[in-house]
Structures are given as C-alpha cells and as structure tokens.
Amino acid sequence: MTKFKTIIEPFKIKAVEPIKFTTEEEREEILRKAGYNVFNIPAEDVIIDLLTDSGTNAMSSKQWAGIMDGDESYAGSRSFFRFEKVVKRITGFKHVIPVHQGRAAEKILFSIVAGPGKFIPNNTHFDTTRANIEFVGGTAVDLPIPEGVQPDVWHPFKGNMDVERLENFIKEKGPENIPLVMLTVTNNSNGGQPVSMKNIREVKEVCSKYGIPLFLDACRFAENAYFIKKREKGYENKSILEVVQEMFSYADGCTMSAKKDAFANIGGFLALNDDELAIKARNVLIVTEGFPTYGGLAGRDLEAIAQGLEEVIDENYLVYRIRSVEYLAEKLIERGIPVLIPPGGHAVYLDARRFAPHIPPEQFPGQSIVVELYRVGGIRGVEIGSVMFGRKDKETGKFIPHTMELVRLAIPRRVYTQSHIDYVVEVITEVYKNRDKLKGYRIVWEAPLLRHFTARFEPIE
Ligand code: F0G
Secondary structure (H helix, E strand, O other), X not given: OOOOOOOOOOOXXXXXXXXXXXXXXXXXXXXXXXXXXXXXXXXXXXXXXOOOOOOOOOOOHHHHHHHHHXXXXXXXXXXXXXXXXXXXXXXXXXXXXXXXXXXXXXXXXXXXXXXXXXXXXXXXXXXXHHHHHHHOOOEEEXXXXXXXXXXXXXXXXXXXXXXXXXXXXXXXXXXXXXXXXXXXXXXXXXXXXXXXXXXXXXXXXXXXXXOOOEEEXXXXXXXXXXXXXXXXXXXXXXXXXXXXXXHHHOOOEEEEEOOOOOOOOOOEEEEXXXXXXXXXXXXXXXXXXXXXXXXXXXHHHHHHHHHHHXXXXXXXXXXXXXXXXXXXXXXXXXXXXXXOXXXXXXXXXXXXXXXXXXXXXXXXXXXXXXXXXXXXXXXXXXXXXXXXXXXXXXXXXXXXXXXXXEEEEEOOOOOOOHHHHHHHHHHHHHHHHOHXXXXXXXXXXXXXXXXXXXXXXXXXX
C-alpha cells in the first residue's frame, strides 16, 4: 500500500454504535442468570463481542445504499440478477440458489444427497454442517491433516485435508456411499486455518478418480485466498479474484454463508453445476425458503451480499483483515499466553488445555475461560471444544472429548479498532495471571442437538 509499516483500516467510520459498560458485580449476576452460557447473555450487556464473525460485520455505505435500492419483486428481481452475476463471476458455478443463511444451503444439499448409510468427509465439519448431515441420518467424518489438530504446531495450511486418509476412507466405505466430499475454507473448527490450492487440487483428483463431487463450504473463501497468495508458491503475483476463481474451479458446488466473507448481516447461497441436483435443490428451496429468485431473502439483502462480495476480494481490505487478527495473536504470544498457531483468518483461538491444564476436558476448560473473560472484562468469546463437540460413547456412556479444547475470539469484520483489541489483550492477560483459580463446569441441562447454544452449566466448587 505505502512505504510505511502501519497498516491502517482501509475505511473511515461514518456511523457508530455506543457500547454499554457493566461492572464486574453486574456481570457476575448476568452470568448466573444465563446458566454460565454466554449464548444466553443479552448482547447489550457485552462490552466486546467476539462470539462470532457471522452476521456481525459492519456494512459499507455502498451496501447500505444497496439496501435502499433493493428490488423487492417476488419473481425476477433486479437485485437477484445482480447477486447471481457476482456469484457466478467469483465461483463460476452454473446455478446460484439464494438462501437465508449458510445452514439453509446445507439443509437443502444434505436432505437431497445424504441419509442413512451415507458418509460425508470434510477437512473438519462446522457444527451446523455436521448437524444437518446427522439430522437426515448420515455420518459426518472429519479428515484433517495431523498438524491440523495440534494447536502448538506451525503449518502454513493447517486446514488441509489428509488426502491419503480420504482415499482409504473412500475405498473402505465404497464411493457409492459417499455422495460428496467437502472442504471448509477456511477451516473454522480447527482454528480458521487455510486450505492450500495444492490440497484442493489433490482432493479433487481423488474425488474425480472415484466419481465423487467436491463441494466447498465457502464462508471464508476470500480469507483463504489471501493466505494462498501469501503462503503458497506461485500465487504471489495473482490477484485475489484469480486465486478465488481457481479455488472454485476445482469444485462442483459450494455452500456459502454470506454472513461472513460477504459482509452481510444475513444471507447465503448454494451454488452448483449439476442440472439435476439444482432442480432438486430448487424444489426443496420453494417449500422451505422461497421462490428461486429470492430464496429466504429480501431483494435488499441480495444487493448487500452482491456489493459485499465485490468488496471482500479487495486486497487492501484483506491485508488489514488478516493483519488485525494476527496483531491480537502476536500480543498474546508475547505475554506467554497459549494460542493456537498460526492465527486463523477470522479469529484467535486460545488453547484451553494449556491455559487451564488443571481442568480435565470433561469439566470443560474452554467454557471456564469463556465465563472468566466475560466476568473480568465483559468480553464474549465461544468455546470450541468438548462442550460443542464432546460426546458420550453410545454403548459405554463414556465421555469422549473433542480433539482440541479451544476458546475462539472471532473478530467481526470492520467493527472493532486497535484500542478495542488492546483492551481484549489486557483482559485476557489478567485472566491468564489468575488461571490457577479457574474452576471446571458441569452441564445441568442440555438439548439433544447443538447443545452448546442452550446448555446450562454450574461451576464445580
Ligand atoms: N460453515 C461454516 C464453516 C461456518 O463457520 C458457519 C457458521 C456455517 C457453515 C453456517 O452458516 O451461520 O450462516 O448458517 N459459522 C458461524 C460461526 C455461526 O460463528 O462460526 P450460517
């Protein structure tokens, strides 16, 4: 950008939203009422909200202008055609099906292709992806590379899939039982880690060999493309658009949550090449989401998404984005706080096993840290560990922990400034200093699916 080393936000702030401040005593009471589950806390009572980067982004003035300009026609809306054109330019897929958010695309796709006896391999399934596969009776299988589940091991593309394991898995289960293979870019559940172009290509080769389609879970495709440009040989002089187009060129379709790398507050799409599958998908769409030219969205949302997709592939934005996440990780590492390395594209992940080694996985060390960050500084993060993914063995009832115990601090796009992040560093440092006092938690109530959203906890005294 310039010869100066300070990377500045590539935008000015036009509208602001006040933050309400609470005291530690107030937050203690709020936590108790929320059953020590930060999903149950009113957002107004959160000072810095790092629960998710999903739907929490700041839209640009051009996106807001698009909101005013949206065409709300039921069929054939002008906003749909703009949206479709942008999605096609980026992904190259033939059919573009708008939906109200990413999981709606997953629901449609898996209700058509998955079911009992069907297996869906992924580098690592996000929780809703896994849930949608399991909901129709299918089996979701995670096949990350070994480095992908070791928080303290550096690897440029920790989101990669283990290609050898994939091929063995296909041979073992039979290609006829694997309706599609998925790659999540970036790999959210293992640290927002990127997948290399080489890996996408190799996964595609295996898929082609057995006649299995490849789908991308593309929520954070632009962040993934930026990592490819920075870390993979041969891509340094390509534009982000070129990298993105090559990534999608190896896939037969994608699911997308526009709440991430499209800067929208709601929306998503399913895009694919197969005509027959598209007909089936549109049939489900009409029953559950809406007419094919609006899906579950208003015309104005389609405008915001189209504009957002154009903005996210701007390299100046991505330089700032990835650096601002790295900045937080760097400060924590300097203070000796265990974080997953390298930092991901959309979030910094604390390694709860090393942060609170005295709390065993069955007492949820990540949950304990999440609660403490809120109590001490009003910061809301999210546990990605055994609360979210731990399970009981169906036969023995024995607790099976998740591969990692993480606390994700997701950074909403274009929302917080450097001083907000410096405050976050200070709070985490304080919690880390007093880490010996962190307590384990037990679940006192849980739902059968996606329990982390609504579970209630109590501290183990
Ligand atoms: N796939 C990935 C990789 C995701 O991270 C998400 C959402 C989805 C699919 C589902 O999309 O929310 O629009 O239905 N992730 C959010 C998060 C919720 O906090 O990471 P959605």
